[in-house]
Amino acid sequence: MTIYRHFYVKSHAKTTPDINLKDLPGSAGRLDVIARCINAAFWLSYGIRRDVVFHTILHGEPNPPVYIRMEGEKLRKVSPDERNIAIFIKKALERMKEDKEIESTPGIFVSKKSFQELLEENKDKDFYLLDENGESIEKVEISSKPFFFLGDYKDLEEKEKELLYDYGAQPVSVGKNSYLSSHCIIIINWWLDRKGF
Amino acid sequence: MTIYRHFYVKSHAKTTPDINLKDLPGSAGRLDVIARCINAAFWLSYGIRRDVVFHTILHGEPNPPVYIRMEGEKLRKVSPDERNIAIFIKKALERMKEDKEIESTPGIFVSKKSFQELLEENKDKDFYLLDENGESIEKVEISSKPFFFLGDYKDLEEKEKELLYDYGAQPVSVGKNSYLSSHCIIIINWWLDRKGF
Numbered sequence: 374m375t376i377y378r379h380f381y382v383k384s385h386a387k388t389t390p391d392i393n394l395k396d397l398p399g400s401a402g403r404l405d406v407i408a409r410c411i412n413a414a415f416w417l418s419y420g421i422r423r424d425v426v427f428h429t430i431l432h433g434e435p436n437p438p439v440y441i442r443m444e445g446e447k448l449r450k451v452s453p454d455e456r457n458i459a460i461f462i463k464k465a466l467e468r469m470k471e472d473k474e475i476e477s478t479p480g481i482f483v484s485k486k487s488f489q490e491l492l493e494e495n496k497d498k499d500f501y502l503l504d505e506n507g508e509s510i511e512k513v514e515i516s517s518k519p520f521f522f523l524g525d526y527k528d529l530e531e532k533e534k535e536l537l538y539d540y541g542a543q544p545v546s547v548g549k550n551s552y553l554s555s556h557c558i559i560i561i562n563w564w565l566d567r568k569g570f
Numbered sequence: 571m572t573i574y575r576h577f578y579v580k581s582h583a584k585t586t587p588d589i590n591l592k593d594l595p596g597s598a599g600r601l602d603v604i605a606r607c608i609n610a611a612f613w614l615s616y617g618i619r620r621d622v623v624f625h626t627i628l629h630g631e632p633n634p635p636v637y638i639r640m641e642g643e644k645l646r647k648v649s650p651d652e653r654n655i656a657i658f659i660k661k662a663l664e665r666m667k668e669d670k671e672i673e674s675t676p677g678i679f680v681s682k683k684s685f686q687e688l689l690e691e692n693k694d695k696d697f698y699l700l701d702e703n704g705e706s707i708e709k710v711e712i713s714s715k716p717f718f719f720l721g722d723y724k725d726l727e728e729k730e731k732e733l734l735y736d737y738g739a740q741p742v743s744v745g746k747n748s749y750l751s752s753h754c755i756i757i758i759n760w761w762l763d764r765k766g767f
Contacts, residue, residue: 395591398651405651412606418723418748453750454595454602455652526615550763551615553650559756566747 376570378562379426379498379520381491382410382554383529387433390466397459402433404462406525408455409555411443414562416453421445422562430488440486441465448480488533492540495520500542502534503557507544510564521545521561523554573767575759576623576695576717578688579607579751580726584630587663594656599630601659603722605652606752608640611759613650618642619759627685637683638662645677685730689737692717697739699731700754704741707761718742718758720751 386402397405407429415421425445430438441462451461465477474484492500499516503523522529522537529537547560583599594602604626612618622642627635638659648658662674671681689697696713700720719726719734726734744757 395653397653398649405653409606409609409650413753416750416753418750452595454606456592456594456602548760548763552760553613553615556610556613556756556760559753560760563745563749563753563757566745 375424376517376519377424377426378414378422378565378570379428379495380410380414380558380561381428381430381520381522382407382558383488383524383527383533384429384431385433385525385527386431386462388431388436388439388466389434390463392459392463392466394456394459394463397455401459402431403526404459405455406554407462408458409553410523410525410558411458412453412455413555413558415443415445415448421448425562428491430486430491438485438487439466439469440484440491442482444480444482446480447476450479451481489536492536496540500537500540501545502529502537502542503547503554504544505546505549505551507546510545510547510561513543513545515565515568515570519565521558523557525554572621573714573716574621574623575611575619575762575767576625576692577607577611577755577758578625578627578717578719579604579755580685580721580724580730581626581628582630582722582724583628583659585628585633585636585663586631587660589656589660589663591653591656591660594652598656599628600723601656602652603751604659605655606750607720607722607755608655609650609652610752610755612640612642612645618645622759625688627683627688635682635684636663636666637681637688639679641677641679643677644673647676648678686733689733693737697734697737698742699726699734699739700744700751701741702743702746702748704743707742707744707758710740710742712762712765712767716762718755720754722751 386404414427423445427443465483468477498518498520583601611624620642624640662680665674695715695717
């Protein structure tokens with residue numbers, strides 16, 4: 374049985390396809406951060422991890438929230454560099470429908486969805502909130518339905534954390550340093566590999 | 571006493587400043603890979619690791635080898651995104667002199683230098699070659715002068731590995747999976763943090 378690894382990273386990226394690919398860190402709302410998180414979640418040197426599902430909700434103007442989900446089993450054509458990943462997010466924003474989820478390109482799904490709706494839909498999984506004050510990931514018995522939640526360059530808001538705790542989330546830490554979100558994902562993936570997931 | 575962490579990643583990037591920033595993975599010779607390795611080596615969420623020195627030698631046409639060294643203690647102004655890091659490599663190539671090393675921008679040094687010369691200059695350090703068949707990094711007693719060597723999207727050549735072994739390099743592995751070089755660097759940095767380096 375495949376154990377799927379779910380990651381959610383909150384994004385402050387803008388919610389219009391009018392993205393300047395020369396300025397991902399600036400006018401695009403740190404879209405570079407999400408692109409690196411997607412690289413971190415999926416890529417191995419010989420291909421991509423088919424057992425990963427990556428979720429983000431873009432919170433930037435003018436049309437938040439936009440929910441994007443990438444399923445490793447179906448993902449095709451995307452390259453691991455930031456610019457290419459950003460192009461696929463741009464395509465998702467171009468093709469999004471207001472009233473239903475669509476698959477904008479193979480393995481990439483886009484819709485209007487709030488954080489609460491996302492949690493409700495995934496409540497069959499076990500939620501882990503990355504938090505420097507949480508228990509070390511080395512000591513936590515990770516479940517067979519893990520779903521990890523991270524901020525981008527900003528931490529999650531208190532009300533989002535409270536909602537996660539309402540859904541039974543456990544705070545976990547990857548160490549004393551404050552690592553980039555993309556680096557946390559790489560460490561988690563490596564740790565799960567090491568544990569034989 | 572500060573323990574410095576040295577990383578070398580071989581690059582196949584081109585050796586002219588005529589770099590198309592829209593095509594880092596293609597015509598620039600996978601400059602995106604080196605950019606992500608530099609991100610992996612230096613960045614924490616609140617700043618950069620001052621104890622890291624990153625080395626690369628660009629082997630692409632038309633003017634190889636070009637040696638670039640980045641010193642965390644002196645590095646300034648660089649942002650963590652691929653495009654920005656590539657711009658600083660472009661500046662290094664623009665400002666390079668054939669006959670001496672120069673500091674092209676704060677903390678970035680560029681010169682003509684071969685792999686053998688690099689090893690000779692750094693033989694006071696302990697060399698570790700990343701190799702899937704090496705001993706697990708978890709079992710190796712890492713020295714206080716570590717210098718890790720990796721390929722980019724291509725493995726190091728046999729003659730480069732032999733040279734490393736001549737200099738006493740030890741093969742080390744981060745696991746059974748074949749990880750991207752940038753991901754290996756993040757795992758090594760995390761492991762060294764965890765060991766209290």
